[in-house]
Amino acid sequence: MGKGEIIKILKEIGVLLELKGENAFKVRAYQSGARTLERLEDNFEQIVEAGRLKELKGIGQALVQKIELLYREGRLPFYEDLKASVAPGLLEFLEIPGLGGKKVKVIYDQLGIDTMDALKEACTSGTIEALEGFGKKSAEKILSGIENRKAYGKRHLWWSVTGLVERILAILRAHPNTIRAEVAGSYRRCMETVGDLDFIVASESASELMELFVALEGVKEVTAKGITKSSVRFESGIQADLRVVPEEAFVFALHHFTGSKDHNVLMRQRALSMGYRLSEWGIFDKNSDDAEPLKVSSEIQSECDLFKFFNLSPIVPELREGFDEVSRAEASNMPSLVEASSIKGVFHNHTTASDGLDTLEDMVKAAERLGWSYIGFADHSKASYQANGLSEDRVLKLIDSIKQFNDSKQSKVKVFSGIECDILSDGRLDLEQSVLEQLDYVVASVHSGFTQSESEMTQRIIKAIEQPVVTMLGHPTGRLLLRREAYAVDIDKIIDAAIANKVIIEINANPQRLDMDWRHWRKGLDRGLLCSINPDAHSTQHLDYFRAGVNIARKAGMEDHHIINTRNVSDVSLLFTEGY
DNA sequence: GCCGTTTTCGGCCCGACTGTTTTCAGTCG
Secondary structure, three states: OOHHHHHHHHHHHHHHHHHOOOOHHHHHHHHHHHHHHHHOOOOHHHHHHOOOHHHOOOOOHHHHHHHHHHHHHOOOHHHHHHHHOOOOHHHHHOOOOOOOHHHHHHHHHHHOOOOHHHHHHHHHHOOHHHOOOOOHHHHHHHHHHHHOHHHHHOOEEOHHHHHHHHHHHHHHHHOOOEEEEEEOHHHHOOOOEEOEEEEEEEEOOHHHHHHHHHOOOOEEEEEEEOOOEEEEEEOOOOEEEEEEEOHHHHHHHHHHHHOOHHHHHHHHHHHHHOOEEEEOOEEEEOOOOOOOOOHHHHHOOOHHHHHHHOOOOOOOHHHOOOOOHHHHHHOOOOOOOOOHHHOOEEOOEOOOOOOOOOOHHHHHHHHHHOOOOEEEEEEEEOOOHHHOOEOHHHHHHHHHHHHHHHHOOOOOOEEEEEEEEEEOOOOOEOOOHHHHOOOOEEEEEOOOOOOOOHHHHHHHHHHHHOOOOOOEEOOOOOOEOOOEOOOOOOHHHHHHHHHHOOOEEEEEOOOOOOEOOHHHHHHHHOOOOOEEEEOOEOOOHHHHHHHHHHHHHHHOOOOHHHEHHHOOHHHHHHHHHHOO
C-alpha cells in the first residue's frame, strides 16, 4: 500500500478512536503520525525498506508496526476491527458544528442513533435535550447544523474572499477606537482555500467593535458573542471571527491566530524549552501561574520582535505551516521570498485565437499597465476542439502575426509565441514537431482522459516531458480546487523527469488551480527545478491572477532565481533558445 | 500513542465561549 492511502487510514483511525472515547492524546498521536508522513520529503518506500520509520518524530513503536503492516500487506486487522466496531454514520456527525467525539458517543451509546435522519428526528422530538449534558439549545444547534451542513462545511477560494476581507478590514480600521486591525488565520498565510476569516483588533473598547462587527452588511447569523470574541456567518456561508484585545497583546494575538496550529505548537515548545510560556496574551514565566505577562512582553511591538525574543529570524506568515520553519529560523536560514513586484511577465495566456475573450493587442496593453516587459501567449492546440484549439496552419499564421507585432514596435512589451499543446492519451504531442520547433516555447498540458490509471497517466506525462521541444509542463495534476480532484499521477516521478529533462513546471495561478501544489516544490527546488508563474488568463482581467501564483511560490519557499518570470527579456529569450 | 538535559512515568500548547451546570466539560481554533 502506498503512502497516500496509509496516511488516510491513520487519520481515520484517529477519528474512530475519538468516537470510541479513547484518550485524546492517543487520538492526537495518530493524527500527528499521519501529518509526519504527509510532510515527509524523503522517499517513503526507501525509508520503510531501510527500517528507518522509527527515526521520524511522532512515529513510535506502535505506529511503525502498523505502517509497516499496511505497506507490506496492504491491510491492518486493528483498523478493520476498529472500523467494524463504529457505526459508519457517526463519522458524518462530526461535521456538525458543536458535535465532537464525546457528544457523538453519548448520542450513540444512550440512544443508538447512527443516521442523520434519526438524529434530526431526535432533535425535534425532544429526545436529545433530555440527555445529560445536552439541553434545548444543543438540540436547536444540531438541527440547524444538519440543515446547513453543506454551506457550513464548505471552504472558500482564497481569491474569492479577498474583497470581503478588504471591506471588513477597512470598516474595522475606520472605527475611531481601533488602534490596529489585521486579518489573521489561513487567509493571512495565503492558503489556497480558507475555512473561515479571523480578524484581530487592538482597542480599549471591545464592546463597541463587537456591535459593529455583528451588524456588518451581509451577516446572516451571529454564532457567538462574548467579551473579547464574536463569530458571525455571512450569507455566502463563510464564518468570520473578531477578537478584540488590548494594544499590548495585539502582536501575540495576531501571531497566535495566524497559526498554523502546528506552527504554534513549535513556537510554544520553543518557549517552554527557554523557560517561558507563550500564549495569545503574551510571554509568561514557565513556572508561575501569573495572569500578568512578563514585563518583556510590552517591549514586543511586532512579530519580528517576537521571533527575535526567541532567537529566531522573522518567519513570514506564508511559511508558518509547522514544517521546518522554526529550525530554519533558528539557523538564520530563511529564504528571501519572491515578491509580486519582481515579476516581469507571464507566459501561459489565451487570446481570441482560441478560447480567450480578449485580443492579443488588448492583452499586451494590460501587460503594459502591469508594468511588465514581456508577455507570452499559449493558446490551445487542435485536440482541445471545445476550446477552438489551433491546427498547425493556424499556429504558423499566429507565429507570423506575432513577429509582425513585435517588429511594428507598437509596444515596449515583447511578445513571446507559445502554445498550450495537448498531451494526447498515449503521451504524444498534439502538433507536428516541425511546427512546435518554430515557437518560442511549448507548454504541454493534459486536458483529456482524466480517468487513466496512475501509472498510465504518469508515463503519459513523462513521455511528453522527454520531448526536447517541450519547455514547460502546464497544471501538472489537473485539479480544480473545491470542484474536481487531481487525476491520479505520481508527482514525485514527474518532478524527477522534469529535472532530468530540464523542463520547467508551472504554477498555474488560476485561483481554482494553483497547480503544482506548493507542498510539492521543495522536493525539486534544491535539485534545480525551475518554476514559471502562469495566470492561464482567458481575459485581460485574469492576468491579475499572477498574484495568487506569487502567494503559492512564496508558500513553496521560492526565491527570485527559482522563477523564470523574474528574469529580463534577454535572459528569457536566451532560456527559450539555449535551455538551462 | 509518543517522548525524554525533569528520561521508562506522567506529562502531552493554550485559552475563549457555550451550554450546561452550580464549578465544569466539551468544542473549537
